[in-house]
Amino acid sequence: MDDETENLVVLVLLGIFSVTGSIGNALVIYIYSRKRDITTSSLFILTLAGTDLFTCLIIIPYNIVVLYLNYTLYYELPCKLYMFLITCNVPFSAFVMVAIAFDRYFCICHPFLHAITIPRAKIIVMIMGVFACILGIMTSLTHGIFSIIDPPSLNITINDVINSTMSSYISQKNVNDTILGNSSVTPSLSTVTIGINETVSSEPDVPEGYGPGMCAPSTEIFNNTVTYIYQKIYAGFYLISFLIVLILYGLIYRSIxxxxxxxxxxxxxxxxxxxxxxxxxxxxxxxxxxxxxxxxxxxxxxxxxxxxxxLGLKEKVFYANIRTAAMLFIVTIVFLIAFLPSWLMAHDLVPFSKILFYMYFIYNVANPIIYAFMNTSFRDDLQAVFKRICNSK
Incomplete structure (x- = not known):
């Protein structure tokens, strides 16, 4: 499959994800926000649905535009905003998965402890949101607009040339790696010949299809060492989140x-x-x-x-918590499966495929489907909504 066909397939898939995800998550928010007895699990489900709706309405269409323009954004603001959005959204979802695992653990294994209440859950969501935004800001500051400065005809050092340009060229995979924490900033300039009163004759080794105005890794604010350390820490959050979720659901299974x-x-x-x-x-x-x-x-x-x-009421509550935990565990598994190919590609463990990489957005679409299949109450409420819509016509 050539690049144009692959790009077209990706754009069509993202468009489908955007439309279906927006509708599905809007229904989830509508149904759960109307419930009278809001629980901590309902609050976290609403948080996930709100994040997924924002992703489908804003981030995916933004991504479609950026891909269509081949990352040629020309201005710093849209470039930094793009990097902020794609790198704060993903870790926030991972943090919510960890919070859900803790909530289900306390509900099932320590039901009388009441460790996570509604007010505490709201504070937890706010803290996770702020922390995810900090990660997004850090990533946006490590990127900027690539520009080529025409060298003047005078005596000039190599350092002057390097300092007058950005230190790296962007590729599709560079930005993709940044999302999952495996980006690097490496200078890529060709040989420069300098002589007294001679013209600097150097052409940057720009790959085909790339040029000025592209959103690229930059060292204007942070140097390579700081960027490298930050990217490793950023990538480590995914592994830590996965291990915490795995341990907590293992303890839940043991308790059951x-x-x-x-x-x-x-x-x-x-x-x-x-x-x-x-x-x-x-x-x-x-x-x-x-x-x-x-x-x-x-x-x-x-x-x-x-x-x-x-005893019957106690058992009923216990098994209701188990069903909720099972549903949210499936949500977590889908999250991990959706991001696994992208994570492996970002770390060069499997060959890169643009179509498979952007399939991680399917996670933002899948949650409403999981709720419909595994939550009888949600399914009944959804049928009631559709009946009201049909009757109104």
Whole structure:
């Protein structure tokens, strides 16, 4: 497949992702924002949906324009804004995945601790958003508009020539690597011949299809060493987030497994009836607890029903949390699978493919589909919305 065909396929895919993702995430926000009992999981789902909607409405169309222009933006502001948007959006989604994993861990493994409440969850989202914006600002400051300065006809040193131009040329893969933290800034100038009162005769070794006005890595603000260290730290956040999520969901699975084993053990023990002596001992204890008076049959039955109802409600809440955790775990898995090819390409572990690289945007489209398949309540609310739309016509 030639470059033009590949670019066309990418642009069409991104356009489809933008339209379908905008509709799906708008529906998620509409449904979850109308719920009366907002929980921490609902808040994080709304946060994800808001991030995905912003990505589909703003970032993907912006990306389509930049790809169509082949990164030739000519002005610093659109270049830095582009780098800011694509590099603060992705880590923010990763941080939200970590927050969701912690929330599900505390809900299932430590339900009485109430570690993450609604106010705390809002503060957590704000802190993650600010931190992601800081990462985006740092990345934007390491990029700028590439320009070629025509060398004058006078005696001039090599350093003067290098300082008068930006220190690197941009390629498609350079910007893509920056998104996932594997960008490098390397000077790429051809040999310069200098002599007294001679003209500097040097042509920058510009790859075909690249030239002035392109959004490229720059050392005007940060030098190569600072940029390199920052990119490694930026890339490390993905690995750390993945490990934290993996450990937390492993602990959740362990807790569920232990609880089911205990429940099965209690069920097996209930199959063996107690002996008459045990019954009489229980009756004696109940009589003592009630000041020597036996409980009437109806009161005893009422207490048994109340206990069963309480246990049933507790089990219902527990399994509801498990279902929510399972749904959000699938969301996390889709996130990891969507970004894995791009991450591998950015670190030169697999050959680069533009189509596969930009498939990571499918994650922003997939979440509403996951909710529809795995959340009965969301599916019912979605059907109700479509019925109201059809009836209004």
């Amino acid at each position: 497994h232990i609880r089911r084993a205990l429940k099965a053990k209690r069920k097996r023990s209930s199959l063996f009836p107690a002996s008459p002596n045990e019954y009489s001992a229980v009756d004696t204890q109940m009589t003592v607890l009630n000041n020597g008076h036996e409980i009437a049959g109806k009161d005893a039955d009422g207490q048994k029903k109340f206990r069963k109802k309480s």
